[in-house]
Amino acid sequence: MESWIEWARGPAFRLALALLLLGLLRHVLLTVIGVREAMRKAGDKVLPGKRIRAAVLSWLFPVKRLGTRTVFSTASVIFHLGALLTPLFLLTHVVLVRESIGLSWPTLPPLGADLLTLAALLGLAVMLAIRVASRPVRVLSRFGDYALLVLTALPFLTGFLLAHPAWNPIPFGPAMLLHVLSADLLMALIPFTKLVHIALLPATQLVSEVGWHFIPDAGEQVARTLGKENQPI
């Protein structure tokens, strides 16, 4: 068991982290290059910068967005708070980082970490419940949407149990292995699933605006390719 945990925390973690960082970097670079290239070819070179910035900010800090689908939105916001803060600022995580590469940063107090973990889990549970119970979400959902919710919950659930041995029904070893492995898997999957929004969210409003910036001769080129140049309408 020990050696499995060591493997999961060592080589497997490093591989997952590499996939995560390189994968996200690739997406960001390709998006930046894609946007620049699209704007270079577009006839209209002006983008509504102010409007794009306002839209991005309103989604990064979605206070005003809670009015639509209030329960779902609130669940999503508290999940995101927990999911962003806990893994990065948990004392034991920071200690691990310090021991391996010497870097260190402030940490959450234990109670704060507990509350944020529970918030993430509660958020996930509500989102899952709504996905099952509410018709429009259910009909849109695919297997992956459910699987990702469950996979995201695993590291938080096992993490909470590890921090509270008295409530933990599973022995420490398997719980730790499950915790680290599920986190590895989640990190590795982020660039390949809809979770890629972790990196791309700030770009999506921009991409949609670029979508309306057409290439002046695109229509004529399409007609030529399809052999329709001189066809009457």
Add this chain to the structure above:
Amino acid sequence: MERKLPYYTEPFERTGLARRFLDAFAAILTHSNYDLILDAYARLGTRCSRCTDLCQVYQATGRTEDIPCHRSELLLRVYRRYFTAPGRWKGRLFESFTLTDEHIYEMAESFYRCTACRRCKLECPMGIDHGLMTHLGRWILAEIDIIPKALLVSVREQLEGETKNTSAIPVPALIDNCQFLEEEFEEIYGVPVKFPIDVTGAEWVFFPAVSDYLLEPDTLMGVAAVMHVTKGSWTIGTGNFDGINYGLFYSDRMLGRIVRNEAKEVRRLRAGGVLVGECGHATRSATFLATYAAEDPPKLLNILQYTHRAWKEGRLGLKKGVIEERTTYHDPCNIARTNWIVEEPREILRHICADYVDMVPNRSENYCCGGGGGTVSIDEIREFRTGIGGKRKAQQIRDTGARYVVAPCANCKKQLREVCEDHGLSEVQVVGLHDLILKAIDWEALKAEAKAGPGAEPTAAAPPPGAETGKEES
């Protein structure tokens, strides 16, 4: 058996549909910027269903097929399967989605149940513009000749027909019409208001929805009155006097051609820019002058902006509170969704109306009239347009208790009149903003002023010095 579409099309080749759809899709991806957008959308869709809270079509039907995210997914599925590496591999190795005729017909129906109002984009956390997906989906369909006949014949007449406009109005009829309206001015108000035709060197060439010449004389008279009072330098060009651009609704290829023709007419008349009449989509499609006439784009102004500016600068006097009946304002999606032209008409209306009320929601969050995206021209789907698309709008209008609904858009006006008819709102009158402005101009005061001031009689189109009148070869 041939599948029936909800709208008429011209006969199209029904064999090899999937192959040709993919060819058209591939050609468009190669030559346009859409690949970048589809790639992002195909990865990012979270299927959260927030868009269902915003779509008036879904609200009316509750059908899965009417969820904006579901609609976009129809196209994204094809994109993923045939135009991304993982999709192609999956297709080779396993049994997976295959594009069928059935799927194409589903798209052909679905993309014309969307009014392309882009309201759903407001609440998409991932910023997905489902209106843009509808826009692209329709273009691909158009390249395999699946186009509502109503849109196709209009564009054909505008680009390749004899009259060069969507309502097939011949130039002599246009001139007659303008002369008739000038006589009306003389008769009703006793003022020599002109509709200047083919004036070279004017500041603005006027592009209304051409159907206004047939259906909206009051709107046109309001526009001419404003230009007369403000001594605006404007002209109607006989080479091209139609602001309608159904290319925006089904084909970027046609969009570009129609926009270039507008720029061409402005250059022919050596004018400064395009002045769009009361029409939402005509105004938005004219913003593509920056795309298709990028080398020297003419200026662009909507008549609402022109009138508002003139009024603010004190060049246009309007009587306060002259419209006594309760009045409300419908925001045309194409000028309101991005909060572009929303305050100008409201400021004027609050001044000239004694009892102005806003619909809720409004401005960028307005509900579409239900006939957006060109669907208003498709007469055979009226039941869908007014019963489903316009249901929410009918309720909004009823809630205001208004007698006048001001809709500065030819498409919205037609649709809203039919919505009111079909929802028993017979007391409601749908009008343009300039219809009411016409009633608010104080002609008596102007005439008195003209008499008092030395030679202050306002001239119709006051072209800049050196401007000459006369038709040129186009």
